[in-house]
Amino acid sequence: MLLPMLVAATALATAADVPSLPSFPLDQLSPAVRDRVAAAERRAKEEPRSAAALGGLGMLLHAYDQLSSAAAAYDRARALDPTAFEWPYLAGAVRLRMGQAAEAAAALKEAVARQPGSLPARTRLGEALLATGDAKQARDLYRALVAGHPEAPQAHYGLGRAAAALGDATAAVESDRAAIRVFSAYGAAHYALGLLLRDLGRRDEAQEELRLYQQHVLDAPPLEDPVMDRVLALAQGADEALAEGVRLAQAGDTTGAIRLNELALELDPARTRAHANLIALYAGTGRWEKVEEHYRAAAAVASGQTEVEYNYGLALQQQGRASEATEAFRRVLVTSPLHAPAHNQLGLLLEAEGKVEEAAEQYRQAAADQAAYRAARFNLGRALVRLGRPLEAIAQFEQILDPEDEETPRYAYALGAAWARAGDRGKAIARLEDARRRAAARGQSDLVASIDRDLDRLLVKSP
Structure with a gap:
């Protein structure tokens, strides 16, 4: 009562x-x-x-x-x-x-x-x-x-x-472990569990929990709290809310990122960057009606905003609305001719239509505009292989083997396949073996299986 x-x-x-x-x-x-x-x-x-x-x-x-x-x-x-x-x-x-x-x-x-x-x-x-x-x-x-x-x-x-x-203590240990199962970096829960285990005489387990506490001493699980977010934003302002939204998005907290970008718009309705971010975030969750809402709102503030149009193009592409996506990327390139990602996405759409030569030109422009844009150079190499120009493709693939990351085995595989298309069996085998080693080191079993099939075909002796 x-x-x-x-x-x-x-x-x-x-x-x-x-x-x-x-x-x-x-x-x-x-x-x-x-x-x-x-x-x-x-x-x-x-x-x-x-x-x-x-x-x-x-x-x-x-x-x-x-x-x-x-x-x-x-x-x-x-x-x-x-x-x-x-x-x-x-x-x-x-x-x-x-x-x-x-x-x-x-x-x-x-x-x-x-x-x-x-x-x-x-x-x-x-x-x-x-x-x-x-x-x-x-x-x-x-x-x-x-x-x-x-x-x-x-x-x-x-x-x-x-x-x-x-x-x-038994129930407390069980609850702390449950908290950690849900959020493994929960520093306070590791600390509480460590003290409980120590008091229960389970020294080794306690030391491990206290070690994890030291590792995550400042880490705590997020809690969606729109009211408190409004308070915090008053001390921060729209810029800080946007920056925190970007950080949360990069950390995988889409809900939190959406909340902070919406908050930035409450603080400053003219922030088209927040609209651009929200178009991408809502597209990632499949909330297409919110994508359209923020695209229209951004257009009402100022039309032709590059990142708004680009993110909207990606959202259209995700929905299979290829012709509309193509037009969105073309609008980006009218206002920002050196926008490498827009050239790359436009190339993918053109290639899907069978316009491989036009696609290659878009990929080439993307790579020229942004020299470190490995995905564009990879796509250019693929298009050149499709056009029957494997030696030109090889020149592109060789430029994207560094830095070593999750994508490198795939790029190395493409290089080996291009050498095979060029008719150089020895270089093809050497490059494919290198690609296999890279893929195996990263646990990319599906890619390893694909490379093995190609190697088996190349290693079969001619009669």
Whole structure:
């Protein structure tokens, strides 16, 4: 009954119940930040009954680590709007950071009552309950989280902490191992598990976990938290949100990358780079309606944006819309004639139409525009082989054997095959054997099998 009662009590708030707005010390902030906070404070004073104005001020203060001031603003916003989720959630998060566990737990219970499905709010509530010493309630909460979100390592780790606090080391070990199975680089879980194993007398296992903790001391699993992302972005701005989105995309966190790029657009709707990124990210998840949405939005801001058109062309290509993709890449080349990837993709589309000579010219242009563009040179070599010009192809393949990476065995294989097409059996065998060695070293068994078949044919003696 506690959570509904909290909501009801908040709903009955009167003007007398709303905490007064304190003055905020701004001296320690930089001049630029001070001006932003002062503007937000003026708005809050001009709109004293606006939860959005008070909450916005709190978020800005929170972003710059003015935690006690942020908490005061959040508390006023909570009282003004008894239905909003973000103000009690952020108030709880701030008070948890300040070490005010009981106040944090009360605010987070209010937030969970308003949005029961929020994984971040429930996770933080579990932390607050543990900090107040209420391990049994924390255990119940984390058990429910594990049941509903077995993919969330934070839920398993929290359940392990609760079990350890209740003296159930066996259950705690099991939960920490579950957290690590979901996210192997979870530094805090490795540390907790190491201490548990040490206390159980399992020294070797404990040492291994503590070694892994040292290796991942700063690593923690991501948690999708749009509300907190809005706070963090206030201190960062659109540029930083874009940069973090790129980092997350490179790390394989597509969901997080989408969230940060969308956030960059909230901060600056004119950022066509964010639209370009989102076109690529949504294409990777097959959400074609979002691809079209961001392409249209980018065009409304400024037409002919190179990366927008290029990523849109790739998305069209993925959908099998070849003629439209061709036109998109041609539009890229009108505004950016030296765009090597666009030349390469256009070449692939032309080659698929049987226009091999035209495709080769596009590949050649891509390689000329970007000398280190190995994929374009590889495609040029393939096209030249198809055109019956293996010696020219060999010259291209020989230029892409360095650096040594996952693609090199395939390029070496193409070189050996080109020598075979050129009629030089000895060089073909030598190059294919080299390609086989490279492929085997990288565990590329399918490629090894293909090379073996070609070698078998070449090694059969003529009658």
